[in-house]
Amino acid sequence: MLKALELTRQDYFQGETTKPKCVQLLPSAEEKTQKIVIGDSKGHFHSFGFRKGELKHVFQTSLGQPINCVILGGVIGGPRDRIFVSSTTEVQGFSRKGKRFMKIAPGTSEPVSSIHVEGIDLLVCGSHALLHYRDLKDYNYISCGDKISSILSLPAHKVGCVMPVLACKDRILRVYKEKELMYEVEVPGKPTTLQLFGSEGGTDGRDLVYGTLDGRIGKVVLEESSPCHVWDISNPKRMGGISCLDWYDLTGDGVLDLMVGRDDGKVEVYGEHDDREVPLSKFNLTCQEAVTSVHGGKLSSPEYDEIVCSTFAGSVFGLSTKPWSEPLHHGFSREGISIIKKLRKEIETLQQQVVDERQRYQECMETENAMSMLPSLDVQHRFDLCPNDGSYVLMLELACPIDNVMLQSDVPLDLLSSDNPAIVSFSGGQMEDGNFLLATYRCQANVSRLEIHIRTIEGHCGTLQVYVTPRVHPKMCRLLQFDIKPLSLHRRTHSVDEDRPWNVLRCTGQFGVRDFTSWLQRCLPEMSGRMEVQDNDDGGSAGIGRDVWKLMFESVVFGTQMDCLIKKGEVILRSDNISTVAILKEVISREATKAKLKLDINSDVNESSIPHILSLIHPRLESLLMLSKKVQILSALKELELSETDLSFICDEYKEILTHGDELEEQLKKQPYHLERTYGMITDLFIDTFKFKGQNVKSKVPALIKVLENGDLQEINMFFQSQ
Numbered sequence: 001m002l003k004a005l006e007l008t009r010q011d012y013f014q015g016e017t018t019k020p021k022c023v024q025l026l027p028s029a030e031e032k033t034q035k036i037v038i039g040d041s042k043g044h045f046h047s048f049g050f051r052k053g054e055l056k057h058v059f060q061t062s063l064g065q066p067i068n069c070v071i072l073g074g075v076i077g078g079p080r081d082r083i084f085v086s087s088t089t090e091v092q093g094f095s096r097k098g099k100r101f102m103k104i105a106p107g108t109s110e111p112v113s114s115i116h117v118e119g120i121d122l123l124v125c126g127s128h129a130l131l132h133y134r135d136l137k138d139y140n141y142i143s144c145g146d147k148i149s150s151i152l153s154l155p156a157h158k159v160g161c162v163m164p165v166l167a168c169k170d171r172i173l174r175v176y177k178e179k180e181l182m183y184e185v186e187v188p189g190k191p192t193t194l195q196l197f198g199s200e201g202g203t204d205g206r207d208l209v210y211g212t213l214d215g216r217i218g219k220v221v222l223e224e225s226s227p228c229h230v231w232d233i234s235n236p237k238r239m240g241g242i243s244c245l246d247w248y249d250l251t252g253d254g255v256l257d258l259m260v261g262r263d264d265g266k267v268e269v270y271g272e273h274d275d276r277e278v279p280l281s282k283f284n285l286t287c288q289e290a291v292t293s294v295h296g297g298k299l300s301s302p303e304y305d306e307i308v309c310s311t312f313a314g315s316v317f318g319l320s321t322k323p324w325s326e327p328l329h330h331g332f333s334r335e336g337i338s339i340i341k342k343l344r345k346e347i348e349t350l351q352q353q354v355v356d357e358r359q360r361y362q363e364c365m366e367t368e369n370a371m372s373m374l375p376s377l378d379v380q381h382r383f384d385l386c387p388n389d390g391s392y393v394l395m396l397e398l399a400c401p402i403d404n405v406m407l408q409s410d411v412p413l414d415l416l417s418s419d420n421p422a423i424v425s426f427s428g429g430q431m432e433d434g435n436f437l438l439a440t441y442r443c444q445a446n447v448s449r450l451e452i453h454i455r456t457i458e459g460h461c462g463t464l465q466v467y468v469t470p471r472v473h474p475k476m477c478r479l480l481q482f483d484i485k486p487l488s489l490h491r492r493t494h495s496v497d498e499d500r501p502w503n504v505l506r507c508t509g510q511f512g513v514r515d516f517t518s519w520l521q522r523c524l525p526e527m528s529g530r531m532e533v534q535d536n537d538d539g540g541s542a543g544i545g546r547d548v549w550k551l552m553f554e555s556v557v558f559g560t561q562m563d564c565l566i567k568k569g570e571v572i573l574r575s576d577n578i579s580t581v582a583i584l585k586e587v588i589s590r591e592a593t594k595a596k597l598k599l600d601i602n603s604d605v606n607e608s609s610i611p612h613i614l615s616l617i618h619p620r621l622e623s624l625l626m627l628s629k630k631v632q633i634l635s636a637l638k639e640l641e642l643s644e645t646d647l648s649f650i651c652d653e654y655k656e657i658l659t660h661g662d663e664l665e666e667q668l669k670k671q672p673y674h675l676e677r678t679y680g681m682i683t684d685l686f687i688d689t690f691k692f693k694g695q696n697v698k699s700k701v702p703a704l705i706k707v708l709e710n711g712d713l714q715e716i717n718m719f720f721q722s723q
Contacts, residue, residue: 158205211242240264248296
C-alpha cells in the first residue's frame with residue numbers, strides 16, 4: 001500500500017482567467033528555484049520567480065489577444081528552456097528572460113488552439129487541422145475528420161522521426177508518422193489531454209498517458225504496428241474531467257508520481273511501482289475552482305518539492321512537501337506570523353486600490369459625456385452527455401461569484417437532483433409559447449461553479465437558453481445557448497454488431513455528401529463540423545473509400561446502435577431501434593424540403609427488431625417498477641410503524657424495505673421521471689412500428705400502458721404482435 005502524501009497549500013498569485021496548458025515551470029539548476037510563466041485570457045504573458053522569499057516579476061508583456069497555450073521547447077534531448085506562446089492567430093517564441101526570437105502567423109482560418117515543439121519542428125493545431133513547420137517553413141498539412149482537443153509528439157530522438165499524436169473529440173487518438181496516418185487508437189472517453197509516460201515516453205519513447213472528459217486516465221503503448229492498452233483508471237465517484245497531467249518525483253524515492261488536475265477543482269497524485277500496474281491514489285485536494293495546470297518542481301524553495309497549480313479563475317498556488325514549523329506559545333508558527341503580516345499588507349493595498357478606482361469612477365460619471373461600461377464576463381462552460389446515467393451535464397464556472405442562473409427551454413427537459421450549492425425554483429410557463437422549462441438556480445455566497453444534470457427526451461429538438469448573472473455591479477447577464485437534438489441520447493462509436501436485426505432506411509436523390517452530413521449534424525450530437533471527403537482512398541475512422549463515409553452511433557440508454565453509409569446521391573441508414581429510424585426519416589425529410597431537394601426514401605422494417613429492443617428495455621422497466629412498488633409499500637410501513645411498537649409480525653421482505661427505506665427514497669428522488677420516460681420510449685416504439693405500416697394506433701396507447709404496469713415481457717410482446 002502506498003504511503004499517503006502530506007502537502008501544504010501556499011497561495012502565490014491571483015491574476016486573470018487562464019485556459020489549460022497556459023502555465024509552465026522553466027527548468028533550472030538543482031540548487032536553485034524555478035521560474036514560472038503564465039499566459040492569461042487578457043493576452044498578458046508574464047514570468048515570476050522567488051527572490052529572498054518574495055515572489056518577483058521577471059518580465060511581463062502583452063500579446064493583445066487571449067493566450068490559448070504556453071509550452072516549452074528546446075534542443076532535442078536537451079533542456080526545454082524556450083517558451084512558445086499561441087494566441088488566436090499567432091505563435092511566438094520567447095527566451096527565458098522574455099526576449100522574443102520568433103513570430104509566425106499560420107495561414108489558416110481556424111484559431112490556434114494548441115501547439116507542440118519538438119526540436120526544429122513546430123506543430124500548430126486549429127480545430128480540425130494540423131500545420132507542421134520545420135525551421136519555420138511549411139512542411140506538412142493534415143486535415144482531421146473531427147475536432148482536435150490536444151496534440152503531442154513522441155520524442156524524435158527515441159522513435160527516429162516526428163510522430164504527432166492527435167487527441168480528437170470522437171474518442172480517437174490519431175497517430176501519424178511524418179505525413180502518414182499509422183493507425184487510430186480508440187479510447188473509452190473524449191480525450192482532453194495527452195502526456196508522455198514519465199515525461200520521456202518510457203524506454204522506447206512510445207508510452208503515452210491520456211485523460212478524458214468523463215474523468216478517466218489511461219496508458220497506451222504506441223508500437224510500430226499496433227497500439228497496446230496497458231491500464232485504465234476508471235471514475236466510479238464521477239469526479240470532473242481531466243484537464244491536465246504531469247509527472248514528477250515528489251518524494252525523492254526515484255519513482256515518478258502522476259499529478260492530475262480536474263475541471264471540478266480536484267488535484268490528485270497517483271503513485272506507481274511497476275510499469276504495468278495501475279497507479280494508486282496517494283493524495284487529493286479540492287480547491288473549488290477548475291484546475292488548468294499542474295506541474296512538479298521547486299518554485300518557492302530549492303529544498304522542498306511542490307506541485308504548482310493554476311485555476312480557471314487565475315489563482316496560482318503550490319502544494320509543498322515543506323513541513324510547517326512548531327507553533328510558538330501564542331499558537332502561530334514563524335511562517336504563519338510572516339504570512340499574516342504579508343496578507344495584511346496586501347489587503348491594505350487592495351483596499352486603497354478599491355478606494356482609488358471608486359473615486360475615479362465617480363469623477364468619470366460626473367462628466368457630461370459619461371457612460372457606464374459593463375465589465376467583460378468570461379464564462380467557462382460545457383454541455384456534454386454523461387453515458388453513466390444518460391443525462392447531460394451543464395457545467396458553468398465564473399471568475400467571480402454567481403448570483404443566479406436561469407434556464408429556459410422550448411422542449412421538454414427534466415432537471416435531476418444533485419448536490420448543488422443552489423436553491424432551484426420553477427416558474428409556470430405557457431407551453432404553447434415555447435416555455436416547456438423555466439427554472440432559476442439561486443446560488444449561495446461565494447459560489448463560482450455550478451453543475452446541473454439535465455435529461456432530454458429523444459424525438460424533440462429545440463434550444464436550451466442559459467442566463468448567467470454574476471454577483472457584480474453594475475448588474476449584467478451572459479446568455480448561453482445549447483442545441484437539443486432529436487437523437488440527443490446517442491454518441492459516436494467505432495464498431496457495430498452486424499448480427500443485430502437491422503431496420504434499413506435508404507435515401508437517394510440529387511445531394512452531395514456534405515449536404516447529407518449537414519442534415520445529420522442537426523439530428524445527432526458529436527457530429528464534426530467538417531468532413532474531409534476528397535481524395536479519401538485510405539479511409540479512416542469514418543472514411544472507408546473515395547467519397548464514401550461510414551458513421552456509427554450507439555444509444556447510451558439502452559445500447560441500441562445505428563450506422564450511416566454515405567456517398568454522393570445515396571445514403572443507407574440502419575438501426576436496431578425502429579424509433580431511431582422514424583426520427584431520422586422525419587428530420588431528413590424536413591431538411592430536404594427546406595433545401596428544395598427531391599428525395600426518395602424507402603424503408604425496410606425488420607419485425608424481429610421489436611422483441612429485440614423490448615428485451616433491452618425490459619430490465620430497466622422491471623427495476624423501475626420494483627422500485628416504485630417498494631416506495632409505495634414503504635409509505636404504508638412507516639404509517640404502521642407509528643401506530644405499532646412491535647413489527648416482528650411483518651415478513652422479511654417488508655423488514656428489508658423498512659431497513660433500506662432511506663436508500664430507496666433517495667434512488668427515487670434521483671430518477672423521478674425514469675418510469676414515465678421508459679413508458680414513453682415503449683409507446684413511441686409501438687406508434688413508430690405501426691406508422692411504417694400505415695396504421696395509426698395512438699388510441700391503443702392506454703391499453704399498452706396497463707400492460708406495461710404489469711412489467712411482464714411476454715405479455716408486452718404479445719400486445720405488439722396482436723395488433
